[in-house]
Amino acid sequence: MENKDWLNDYKLLKQVSDANPFTVPAGYFDNLEERIVSGKNLEELKNNGLTGGFTVPGNYFEELTANIQSRLTIEEVVNKKDAKHFTVPQGYFNQLNKSIVDKTVNSRNASGNGMVIRLFASAAFKYATAACFALVLGGGILLNELTDPAYIHKNSFLHKQLSNVPIDDIKNYLQLNVDAGDTQQTVLTEGSPVDDTNLKNALQNYVDSVQ
Amino acid sequence: MPTEVDDAEILSKFQDEKTRNEAFNLLLKKYQQKIYWHIRRMVIDHDDADDLVQDVFIKVWKNLAGFRSDARLYTWMYRIATNECITFLNKKKQKNNVSLDDVAYELADTLAGSDYFNGDAAQRKLQEALLTLPEKQKLVFNMKYYDDMKYEEISHVLGTSVGALKASFHLAVKKIEAYLLSKD
Numbered sequence: 001m002e003n004k005d006w007l008n009d010y011k012l013l014k015q016v017s018d019a020n021p022f023t024v025p026a027g028y029f030d031n032l033e034e035r036i037v038s039g040k041n042l043e044e045l046k047n048n049g050l051t052g053g054f055t056v057p058g059n060y061f062e063e064l065t066a067n068i069q070s071r072l073t074i075e076e077v078v079n080k081k082d083a084k085h086f087t088v089p090q091g092y093f094n095q096l097n098k099s100i101v102d103k104t105v106n107s108r109n110a111s112g113n114g115m116v117i118r119l120f121a122s123a124a125f126k127y128a129t130a131a132c133f134a135l136v137l138g139g140g141i142l143l144n145e146l147t148d149p150a151y152i153h154k155n156s157f158l159h160k161q162l163s164n165v166p167i168d169d170i171k172n173y174l175q176l177n178v179d180a181g182d183t184q185q186t187v188l189t190e191g192s193p194v195d196d197t198n199l200k201n202a203l204q205n206y207v208d209s210v211q
Numbered sequence: 212m213p214t215e216v217d218d219a220e221i222l223s224k225f226q227d228e229k230t231r232n233e234a235f236n237l238l239l240k241k242y243q244q245k246i247y248w249h250i251r252r253m254v255i256d257h258d259d260a261d262d263l264v265q266d267v268f269i270k271v272w273k274n275l276a277g278f279r280s281d282a283r284l285y286t287w288m289y290r291i292a293t294n295e296c297i298t299f300l301n302k303k304k305q306k307n308n309v310s311l312d313d314v315a316y317e318l319a320d321t322l323a324g325s326d327y328f329n330g331d332a333a334q335r336k337l338q339e340a341l342l343t344l345p346e347k348q349k350l351v352f353n354m355k356y357y358d359d360m361k362y363e364e365i366s367h368v369l370g371t372s373v374g375a376l377k378a379s380f381h382l383a384v385k386k387i388e389a390y391l392l393s394k395d
Binding site: 003004006010012013015016017018019020021022023024025028029032033035036037039040043 | 232235236239240243244247248251252257261264265268269272273327328329330331333334335336337338356357359384387388391392
């Protein structure tokens with residue numbers, strides 16, 4: 001011990017031995033160094049083990065913070081986009097259903113004075129509609145009559161002319177002039193248009209010959 | 212007795228990757244016991260001191276590359292050890308949810324039941340007296356009384372002015388005297 005002159009001022013403390021009263025287990029300091037080095041090596045191994053031999057691209061960790069912040073910003077913007085910009089008073093949707101029912105079903109049941117609005121209430125409109133309907137119907141019937149084969153036949157020259165010839169005369173004519181070839185021709189020309197001029201001349205000749 | 216390796220040589224070897232482990236072994240040989248006893252006097256229990264001394268030297272290994280040579284190596288290591296002790300005692304206090312006084316009582320019990328204390332009655336009484344002191348006064352006293360450190364060196368360890376250290380030390384000694392007197 002070196003300069004312990006200060007102890008002269010403290011008699012009680014000076015009487016106490018300044019030797020180290022603590023002890024350690026036998027051989028403790030013999031292997032303390034070895035244990036500390038082992039602990040140091042273990043610590044190093046643990047620190048190296050964090051990467052597990054993997055590496056990262058250059059400046060990865062320098063850019064990682066910026067990348068994470070960018071992602072967070074994007075997420076924030078997306079979330080804001082998805083969020084509803086408008087708000088409703090507190091409890092609005094809880095009251096909405098009740099309000100609608102009150103103004104519709106409950107209101108009709110309570111008053112019984114439902115208002116019926118007629119879109120076409122005018123009498124003139126009704127008559128005009130009926131007239132149009134009748135006109136369309138009549139037009140349709142007329143068109144149907146005019147295109148009817150029987151009507152066309154009645155108004156044809158052949159019908160007009162033959163209707164003036166007595167039935168017996170027609171029978172006599174056919175018996176005298178029609179043979180098997182005519183029947184075949186009749187079948188073949190069925191549906192073909194009739195030449196009114198030739199027919200008229202033929203009939204006139206027949207009439208003249210009979211008279 | 213082998214001559215101790217100079218701190219400058221240890222630091223020089225530590226700078227070289229090839230001799231770094233050798234430097235650390237030299238450092239351990241030179242300071243392990245000093246650091247151990249500094250810790251032991253603070254935490255009393257040998258097992259706690261054993262854990263802490265290993266933690267201290269692992270921190271020394273991690274941080275030695277950044278050590279500034281304008282400070283003395285052993286005061287720097289004492290500072291690390293002191294901080295580890297204070298952290299340990301505070302954790303003990305928080306873990307048991309007790310005050311520092313209660314921690315002192317607990318340490319006194321540890322001292323009483325320790326197999327690794329062979330001091331006489333007066334020395335035991337001195338240790339009991341030390342346990343009643345605030346941590347800083349206890350540290351100053353231990354470094355001055357047991358390690359014969361100068362105030363300037365203690366100042367580097369604790370980061371406190373020499374004047375304040377002197378005041379703390381004399382206050383500590385007076386309290387110890389009073390304790391020894393009261394128990395006589």
